[in-house]
Amino acid sequence: MLAVFEKEFKGYFRSAVGSVFIGLFLLVSAGIFVFGYLLNGVVAYTAYLSYLNLVLMITVPILTMKTFSEERRTKTDQLLLTSPVKASEIVLGKYFAAVAVLFITLLLHSLDAIVISFFSINMYFLDVLVAYVGLFLVGCAYIAIGVFVSSTTDNQVISAIITFAVLLVIYIIQWLSTSVTSSVTTGIVTCAVIALGIVVLIYCTTRNKVASVCTAIVCALAIAITALINSDIYAGLLNSMLTWLSLIERFTEYLKGSVSISSLIYLLSLSFVFVYMTVYQVEKRRWVG
Amino acid sequence: MIEVRNLTKIYGHHHAVDNISFKVEDGEVLGFLGPNGAGKTTTMNILTGYISATSGQALIDGVDILDDPEGVKKKIGYLPEFPPVYSEMTVSEYLDTVCKLKKIKESERKKTMEAVMEVTRIADMRGRLIANLSKGYKQRVGLAQALVGDPKILILDEPTVGLDPKQIIEIRSLIKGLGKKHTIILSSHVLAEVSAVCERIIIINKGKLVADDTPDNLSRQLQGANRLQIRIAAPEKQAIKIIRDIPGIVNVQFQGSREAGTSDLVVETGADLDVRKTVFNGVARSGYPLLMMRPLDMSLEEIFLKVTHLDKEV
Ligand SMILES: Nc1ncnc2c1ncn2[C@@H]1O[C@H](COP(=O)(O)OP(=O)(O)OP(=O)(O)O)[C@@H](O)[C@H]1O
Numbered sequence: 001m002l003a004v005f006e007k008e009f010k011g012y013f014r015s016a017v018g019s020v021f022i023g024l025f026l027l028v029s030a031g032i033f034v035f036g037y038l039l040n041g042v043v044a045y046t047a048y049l050s051y052l053n054l055v056l057m058i059t060v061p062i063l064t065m066k067t068f069s070e071e072r073r074t075k076t077d078q079l080l081l082t083s084p085v086k087a088s089e090i091v092l093g094k095y096f097a098a099v100a101v102l103f104i105t106l107l108l109h110s111l112d113a114i115v116i117s118f119f120s121i122n123m124y125f126l127d128v129l130v131a132y133v134g135l136f137l138v139g140c141a142y143i144a145i146g147v148f149v150s151s152t153t154d155n156q157v158i159s160a161i162i163t164f165a166v167l168l169v170i171y172i173i174q175w176l177s178t179s180v181t182s183s184v185t186t187g188i189v190t191c192a193v194i195a196l197g198i199v200v201l202i203y204c205t206t207r208n209k210v211a212s213v214c215t216a217i218v219c220a221l222a223i224a225i226t227a228l229i230n231s232d233i234y235a236g237l238l239n240s241m242l243t244w245l246s247l248i249e250r251f252t253e254y255l256k257g258s259v260s261i262s263s264l265i266y267l268l269s270l271s272f273v274f275v276y277m278t279v280y281q282v283e284k285r286r287w288v289g
Numbered sequence: 290m291i292e293v294r295n296l297t298k299i300y301g302h303h304h305a306v307d308n309i310s311f312k313v314e315d316g317e318v319l320g321f322l323g324p325n326g327a328g329k330t331t332t333m334n335i336l337t338g339y340i341s342a343t344s345g346q347a348l349i350d351g352v353d354i355l356d357d358p359e360g361v362k363k364k365i366g367y368l369p370e371f372p373p374v375y376s377e378m379t380v381s382e383y384l385d386t387v388c389k390l391k392k393i394k395e396s397e398r399k400k401t402m403e404a405v406m407e408v409t410r411i412a413d414m415r416g417r418l419i420a421n422l423s424k425g426y427k428q429r430v431g432l433a434q435a436l437v438g439d440p441k442i443l444i445l446d447e448p449t450v451g452l453d454p455k456q457i458i459e460i461r462s463l464i465k466g467l468g469k470k471h472t473i474i475l476s477s478h479v480l481a482e483v484s485a486v487c488e489r490i491i492i493i494n495k496g497k498l499v500a501d502d503t504p505d506n507l508s509r510q511l512q513g514a515n516r517l518q519i520r521i522a523a524p525e526k527q528a529i530k531i532i533r534d535i536p537g538i539v540n541v542q543f544q545g546s547r548e549a550g551t552s553d554l555v556v557e558t559g560a561d562l563d564v565r566k567t568v569f570n571g572v573a574r575s576g577y578p579l580l581m582m583r584p585l586d587m588s589l590e591e592i593f594l595k596v597t598h599l600d601k602e603v
């Protein structure tokens with residue numbers, strides 16, 4: 001894995017990608033700092049850091065767009081895949097290289113915080129540190145998503161655009177969670193949609209009509225019976241689901257200076273799931289061409 | 290030893306490789322011959338573990354690459370169709386990366402790099418960015434990459450494509466030299482090339498294996514298709530008549546007249562018949578000078594037609 005990591009990490013600085021990422025991130029965040037924080041006199045540094053999530057959404061797609069797409073286009077993946085290296089090592093090497101670039105960027109960025117702390121009285125070291133950790137973990141999850149998207153296409157521009165779109169959807173989920181109605185009907189509809197999704201998934205993977213129909217009936221009954229017995233369960237269900245799903249919600253916890261095990265696990269497992277899916281994608285490609 | 294059993298690769302409904310089986314003994318140099326789209330690259334990609342077969346097996350020293358990918362990949366050096374080089378690296382950075390990927394011990398890395406650069410004659414280029422190298426040098430860097438770690442087996446996909454004639458001769462003799470210690474499979478479009486380097490030739494066409502033999506045997510089989518191109522200083526009608534009168538000729542085709550007052554003809558003879566002497570004598574008797582006579586090389590397509598045809602006869 002180290003060989004891939006080293007190659008990728010150095011690669012970020014051989015090509016412009018690494019420098020562009022760092023430069024863009026620092027530049028945009030400096031802009032936000034000056035216009036949103038200094039000029040408006042916002043007090044909490046962590047409030048400023050919350051905007052950096054948006055900066056990550058724009059810059060991470062650039063960082064990850066090439067990881068697999070470019071290798072596939074130039075057929076250099078033939079070297080990696082015919083070397084005595086596991087697919088998981090290749091994926092992890094690439095993932096951690098991007099994570100390392102992010103880490104350096106945030107380290108550089110935190111110099112701001114150190115400078116500011118000399119002039120600011122209400123800046124708590126621990127809060128800021130936790131906020132940075134949160135930002136880093138969110139960035140790691142974004143990178144995992146970007147690397148996965150990159151492994152599905154050999155066009156780096158498409159890779160960047162899709163990654164950005166996915167991150168945007170994640171952002172919107174958070175926004176939706178506060179704006180959808182919390183009525184019982186919404187809850188029931190949500191459950192029905194999820195049940196339908198499960199049935200379709202079962203049908204697509206097994207092609208078994210009987211099993212799919214049975215699952216559908218069981219789900220429908222379960223939803224109906226629950227609704228009859230205690231319909232209050234459905235009230236606000238969609239909202240809490242979206243909140244649970246929302247990555248931003250987790251991030252906000254960090255900005256408030258608190259780290260819960262559950263959000264730590266949530267962010268780490270998001271990374272893990274996408275890294276795992278990338279490994280699967282790389283392996284699968286060998287079979288289907 | 291490489292053993293391929295009933296290898297098949299299907300893309301959609303297209304059989305890129307169709308039930309191919311063959312064996313390569315240790316130290317053998319095998320030529321893989323076939324026209325565009327024959328399935329050479331696909332077969333090599335399967336052998337090296339880049340893609341998987343739809344069905345069938347590829348065994349290296351008795352081990353399926355799917356059972357022990359790392360172990361098997363260590364034994365193989367692969368030069369793909371497009372050399373997998375990173376253009377933003379210099380030659381030595383690239384080879385260093387390759388050494389690390391191939392898990393060469395740190396203490397031996399320098400020696401390995403020097404050795405492969407020496408063999409492929411790219412030592413002068415070590416500091417150059419690969420992006421700025423010519424096609425031929427990129428090909429050499431690709432070859433150097435395949436040689437890293439001195440693998441037992443070398444799989445080379447059209448190793449001489451893009452090289453100038455002098456380099457082609459160099460690379461061929463290099464491959465011949467390597468063949469003493471390595472098992473080599475190399476692919477090519479050119480019969481002359483594989484005949485020059487290989488002890489055995491496999492011909493595939495449209496995914497199917499159509500011949501598996503030594504170069505000598507193959508060319509003996511192929512000699513039946515005798516075709517001569519001749520130029521006679523005579524007008525078309527006379528020229529054709531002269532040739533028609535020579536026994537053993539089955540077909541005459543007029544090809545035009547490149548020099549004033551001459552005719553170019555393609556003459557086909559029956560199987561296993563060398564008519565060069567009779568053609569010469571016949572034309573001489575007619576009083577018209579014979580300006581040129583040369584045997585026509587068969588195109589690859591014709592070779593395949595011929596070989597497939599022979600297969601049916603047997
Ligand atoms: N990824 C793919 N998807 C679909 N078809 C493919 C794919 N790769 C190869 N093929 C098809 O498989 C067939 C064999 O291709 P292959 O590259 O092995 O031929 P080749 O013998 O190497 O030809 P060439 O001499 O042009 O290099 C071709 O018809 C090609 O179109």
Ligand SMILES: [Mg+2]
Nearest residue numbers: 329330331370
């Ligand atoms: Mg090919």
